């Protein structure tokens with residue numbers, strides 16, 4: 001368990017579990033996640049494909065499919081979100097908590113012009129009149145780097161390129177100036193110039209509006225540059241959290257260490273990249289011990305039988321028996 005702190009302002013997630021009921025039995029996609037995001041903080045969420053990053057974000061925004069069983073606690077500004085009705089959640093999602101999805105096409109309405117989709121968010125969450133909404137929509141497109149805004153606002157999602165769709169979705173998520181933005185790989189489909197522009201925009205909004213950002217990305221370079229703190233996920237669990245610079249310089253979990261060794265440009269210039277051996281873990285039959293143990297170079301017998309406890313230090317926490325051997 002992480003140290004308790006004032007949870008009346010930001011996001012506090014504890015013991016979050018998501019089990020999907022499928023025809024082949026339960027899938028334990030998120031298995032006891034704890035996260036804190038303070039106002040104005042940029043928190044990175046990393047971990048290999050299938051580790052439960054997107055499902056965690058969707059659980060926070062209460063946007064999971066009906067086959068999901070969600071337990072634990074998601075407190076936002078002191079309010080428990082998991083016990084709210086769908087109606088009670090409406091004024092929070094979109095207005096206070098914005099979300100950028102990993103798949104832009106699934107999030108955009110294919111039969112509505114982009115401009116109207118931005119306006120819908122403004123109608124739902126602000127008191128702006130039509131002229132103000134149109135000016136704001138133009139401003140948003142400009143901010144996310146879409147030129148010829150007036151023409152673009154009248155176009156449909158299929159008339160946009162993939163990267164432009166991703167940026168349109170970012171514009172919609174930012175429309176109501178949310179206090180917390182859940183951003184799931186927001187810049188993956190973008191070229192480096194636009195990626196840089198979007199990241200700088202998000203950081204500016206953090207500074208100007210005190211917006212908090214929970215940023216999912218596979219790019220550890222982006223994490224190093226933009227995230228104050230980072231949480232590393234493996235097999236539905238957070239294995240380590242802490243200030244980004246500390247975690248990257250001196251990982252406390254064997255998976256974090258392996259992830260850093262496998263990433264180009266993250267270690268010393270001459271360091272050889274070492275891919276993580278072995279297979280991704282099974283989520284239908286969670287290990288009683290550490291899920292990373294079968295792939296770990298410093299594991300001991302205890303790792304396969306007993307789940308390592310989360311050890312909380314001053315600013316960091318981790319769950320690894322092999323830390324001293326890293």
Ligand SMILES: Nc1ncnc2c1ncn2[C@@H]1O[C@H](COP(=O)(O)OP(=O)(O)OP(=O)(O)O)[C@@H](O)[C@H]1O
Nearest residue numbers: 020027029048049050051052053054055056065283
């Ligand atoms: N509706 C669902 N029913 C059953 N299983 C699901 C459902 N949604 C997600 N999962 C499973 O949950 C696990 C976690 O998925 P998630 O999308 O959170 O991974 P991720 O960490 O975001 O990966 P990536 O980096 O590839 O985006 C995966 O094994 C996925 O197949």
Ligand SMILES: [Mg+2]
Nearest residue numbers: 053054055102
């Ligand atoms: Mg994902």
